Amino acid sequence: MADGTRGTGDRKELPDDEAALSARLQRLGQRLDKASRPSENDFGPRSAADASAFARGFRLSTELVAGVVVGALIGWLIDRWLGISPWGLIVFLLLGFAAGVLNVMRAAGVVRERSLDE
Amino acid sequence: MAVDPIEQFQIHNLFPVFKIGHTDIAFTNSAAFMLAAVVGVTAFLVIGTARRGLVPSRLQSAAEIAYEFVATTVRSTAGSEGMKFFPFVFTLFMFILTVNMIGLIPYTFTVTSHIIVTAALAITVFLTVLLYGLYRHGLHFFNLFVPKGVPIYILPLIVFIEVLSFISRPISHSVRLFANMLAGHITLQVFASFIILMGGAMGALGWAGGALPFAMIVILIALETLVAFLQAYVFAILTCIYLNDAIHPGH
Numbered sequence: 001m002a003d004g005t006r007g008t009g010d011r012k013e014l015p016d017d018e019a020a021l022s023a024r025l026q027r028l029g030q031r032l033d034k035a036s037r038p039s040e041n042d043f044g045p046r047s048a049a050d051a052s053a054f055a056r057g058f059r060l061s062t063e064l065v066a067g068v069v070v071g072a073l074i075g076w077l078i079d080r081w082l083g084i085s086p087w088g089l090i091v092f093l094l095l096g097f098a099a100g101v102l103n104v105m106r107a108a109g110v111v112r113e114r115s116l117d118e
Numbered sequence: 119m120a121v122d123p124i125e126q127f128q129i130h131n132l133f134p135v136f137k138i139g140h141t142d143i144a145f146t147n148s149a150a151f152m153l154a155a156v157v158g159v160t161a162f163l164v165i166g167t168a169r170r171g172l173v174p175s176r177l178q179s180a181a182e183i184a185y186e187f188v189a190t191t192v193r194s195t196a197g198s199e200g201m202k203f204f205p206f207v208f209t210l211f212m213f214i215l216t217v218n219m220i221g222l223i224p225y226t227f228t229v230t231s232h233i234i235v236t237a238a239l240a241i242t243v244f245l246t247v248l249l250y251g252l253y254r255h256g257l258h259f260f261n262l263f264v265p266k267g268v269p270i271y272i273l274p275l276i277v278f279i280e281v282l283s284f285i286s287r288p289i290s291h292s293v294r295l296f297a298n299m300l301a302g303h304i305t306l307q308v309f310a311s312f313i314i315l316m317g318g319a320m321g322a323l324g325w326a327g328g329a330l331p332f333a334m335i336v337i338l339i340a341l342e343t344l345v346a347f348l349q350a351y352v353f354a355i356l357t358c359i360y361l362n363d364a365i366h367p368g369h
Contacts, residue, residue: 061294
């Protein structure tokens with residue numbers, strides 16, 4: 001807390017100067033305020049990389065499978081719906097695999113979490 | 119005498135409530151344990167915060183720790199604005215944690231070992247993110263699927279992959295919790311059945327040898343306690359990460 005303010009002004013004028021005292025109090029109040037309030041920088045949105053290692057490990061275990069399963073499911077439904085078997089399954093399995101890999105890379109923090117306007 | 123490791127997950131109707139067409143809607147053992155968890159959490163928080171002493175009692179400080187823990191998780195992953203969803207995340211976390219912990223007590227039923235339960239929770243989170251995102255940002259929300267700085271000729275492919283990745287979320291979200299609880303409880307049951315099998319086959323020597331799987335069960339229970347907590351935590355933190363998408367238009 002040695003920020004120089006105490007030495008320069010306050011000590012000289014302290015005995016009779018009410019204004020200096022109140023200014024000091026105000027400064028102290030501001031500093032306390034700043035110290036006690038969690039700032040936006042501390043608690044801003046962060047990537048999943050900060051989650052504990054265990055949480056990340058558990059996350060990785062299912063992300064890839066989920067992507068592939070969704071791809072297969074959509075491909076199969078499209079095949080049944082449009083009668084273009086097996087093309088829907090082939091294409092969407094590949095896309096699903098890509099999505100799964102993307103999920104894993106996000107979960108591992110290799111790629112940033114998505115966000116709007118970025 | 120073989121022990122069926124799947125038997126513990128069977129649903130029993132306790133008493134019928136009403137009928138839809140020919141389907142009985144009954145109060146099941148699963149519903150009973152859910153109700154027990156909800157009553158337990160509510161009692162814990164209501165009694166814990168009843169006195170609100172400056173010097174907290176044990177229960178009050180436990181309630182405060184639970185609050186602080188979830189609040190820090192929400193703030194650190196979804197930002198201060200994410201606190202709007204604190205009640206939602208806190209409810210999910212406490213419910214899953216309590217249900218998982220109750221499931222570790224012998225002869226109880228683990229609600230989260232049924233995928234329909236975890237899927238319902240995951241779909242609730244998914245729809246919350248989707249609807250709040252649309253409400254908050256309108257159609258601009260779909261820009262989520264269009265990353266900036268991607269060459270135009272590859273963009274349609276990327277959008278497809280991003281959409282698939284988004285749709286896969288509730289699946290990985292629900293399967294993770296369900297599979298971990300299911301696998302853990304099956305493992306416990308299998309090791310427990312080893313004791314009975316050995317005792318039945320080899321008599322006194324078998325019962326003595328049963329000390330080995332029993333020691334394993336003790337270790338596994340410790341692991342399962344950790345998993346029960348971590349799965350609740352992972353579910354909560356992923357909910358926050360998903361909500362972050364809906365809340366933050368840009369950083």
